[in-house]
Structures are given as structure tokens and as C-alpha cells.
Amino acid sequence: MSYLVKGLAGAAGCSGVCGGYFAINHFSGKEDNRPIAKTLITNSGRTLLDANSDQWAARWSEYVTATGNSLGIEGYDEKAKTVNQAPKEFKDACLSKVNEKVSGEEDKLFQALAKYCIQMTTISELIDSVGKVVLSTTSGQDGTEWTASWDRYVKYSEDNKWGLDKWSEEKVKQTVPDTLKLNVMRRRVERLLGWRMWSLRIMLIDALRISLLPPLPDN
Structure with a gap:
């Protein structure tokens, strides 16, 4: 068999195999239907803190008191030494992580957001x-x-x-x-x-x- 024929045969073989591989990988992935944390929180009747809320310090104090750093605040140990002023990292975590998908209300991320990133109402x-x-x-x-x-x-x-x-x-x-x-x-x-x-x-x-x-x- 000539090199040209071998090359065409190889290309044809790859075409079938590679095409099949692509199809399998393309269609095997399942769509992520998990809810977004923000949607679950607002649907429950709660109000999320916004960037200008006057309750950031209170929520941060509660977050530090609870210990555990459930929102994964970078540099938490040092920042936790000041409990009466919410650091930028805490605010950023609340404002950004609410847009992440969670498995449900039992999800640890959801529970942290629903507890420490919420506007309290008298x-x-x-x-x-x-x-x-x-x-x-x-x-x-x-x-x-x-x-x-x-x-x-x-x-x-x-x-x-x-x-x-x-x-x-x-x-x-x-x-x-x-x-x-x-x-x-x-x-x-x-x-x-x-x-x-x-x-x-x-x-x-x-x-x-x-x-x-x-x-x-x-x-």
C-alpha cells in the first residue's frame, strides 16, 4: 500500500474514532440544574445585603463570633482581630458568592450566605x-x-x-x-x-x- 493510501486510511480511521470521541464527550456531560444561592435566598423572603448597607459591621461581628470562616475569607485570622469593621474581603465574598450555584438549602455555602450576608429587619x-x-x-x-x-x-x-x-x-x-x-x-x-x-x-x-x-x- 502506498504512503498516500495509508495516509488516507489513517485519516479516515481517525475521522471515525475522533468523531465518535467528540460526540461521546460532547453529549455525556449533564446540564447543571442546581439553583443559584441568590435565588434561593430571595425566594425565601430574605433580603441580601447590598454594597451600601449599614449592617456590614454587625454581620461581620457575628461571622467572627461563629468562627470557622465558612465563606473562606482570605487572610481571615488577621482580619478577625478587628470585629467592629467589616473588611472588604468579607463584603466581596457576600456580594460575589451569592451568584454561585448550590446543591440546596442544606449546602454549607448557602447556609453561610443566608446567615451572614442578609439584611436583618426589626x-x-x-x-x-x-x-x-x-x-x-x-x-x-x-x-x-x-x-x-x-x-x-x-x-x-x-x-x-x-x-x-x-x-x-x-x-x-x-x-x-x-x-x-x-x-x-x-x-x-x-x-x-x-x-x-x-x-x-x-x-x-x-x-x-x-x-x-x-x-x-x-x-
Whole structure:
């Protein structure tokens, strides 16, 4: 066989084999359908920190306190010595890693992002967002509004959402227990990470006695 024929045969053989190799490698790869961390977080009702947030220092302090460096911050050991000021590397990690794909809510990266890169919201701010106002615990608002709220609490809180002491005795009284007011005053400043469903927001508002609607089911 001439060199020309051998060359053509070799080329033809390679054409079949190489083509088959390309086809196998091209079609064997599976599409990555994992969700992006940002999508999971926002769909859960939480708000991601943005570059201009005033909560970076607070989140960084929590991150350092937890230890472990779950976001893989470069130079973490040195930067962790300053807990009251978030370093650029921490901000960059939060802002960039939220665009990475994760295996789900059990993914360690997702859990870190959902805990340390989230805008915290006070209960008062949450209530303001739906156009409601928390009743004041001062004497100036000790009349009909609190009485009406207490009546609603008794009517719609058979399970005693606030865990008031001596519930069986208190719920038959017409006067508003001081413990209810103390709970409102204490919890209005608590910070939350967010809620999965809008109905949960309304249920929380109802528990604070400022909603005009009965509690909604959590489904």
C-alpha cells in the first residue's frame, strides 16, 4: 500500500474514532440544574445585603463570633482581630458568592450566605412595611385600642401565642395584662432574617395585636 493510501486510511480511521470521541464527550456531560444561592435566598423572603448597607459591621461581628470562616475569607485570622469593621474581603465574598450555584438549602455555602450576608429587619420595620403601627406601651394609649387588641388576642389566640402566665385566669379578664405590653415592647426591636411566606408576616403582626384581620393559616 502506498504512503498516500495509508495516509488516507489513517485519516479516515481517525475521522471515525475522533468523531465518535467528540460526540461521546460532547453529549455525556449533564446540564447543571442546581439553583443559584441568590435565588434561593430571595425566594425565601430574605433580603441580601447590598454594597451600601449599614449592617456590614454587625454581620461581620457575628461571622467572627461563629468562627470557622465558612465563606473562606482570605487572610481571615488577621482580619478577625478587628470585629467592629467589616473588611472588604468579607463584603466581596457576600456580594460575589451569592451568584454561585448550590446543591440546596442544606449546602454549607448557602447556609453561610443566608446567615451572614442578609439584611436583618426589626419587627417594627416589618409591621411598617404593611402599613400598620405597633401600639404604644405608654399610658397615652392605654384605653380602647389596647382593650380592643386584648379582646382580639383572647379571641384568636387560643394557643396563647405570647405564652402569658396564668392564661386560663387572664383570658377571662377585661383588663390588659402588663405582660402582654412588655412582650410588645421587647419584641418590637427584635431583628428577623425574613419569612418564607407572606401569611407568616400577617400572623406575626396579629400576634403583636395591630392587625385588623384574624390570623391566616400558614399554608
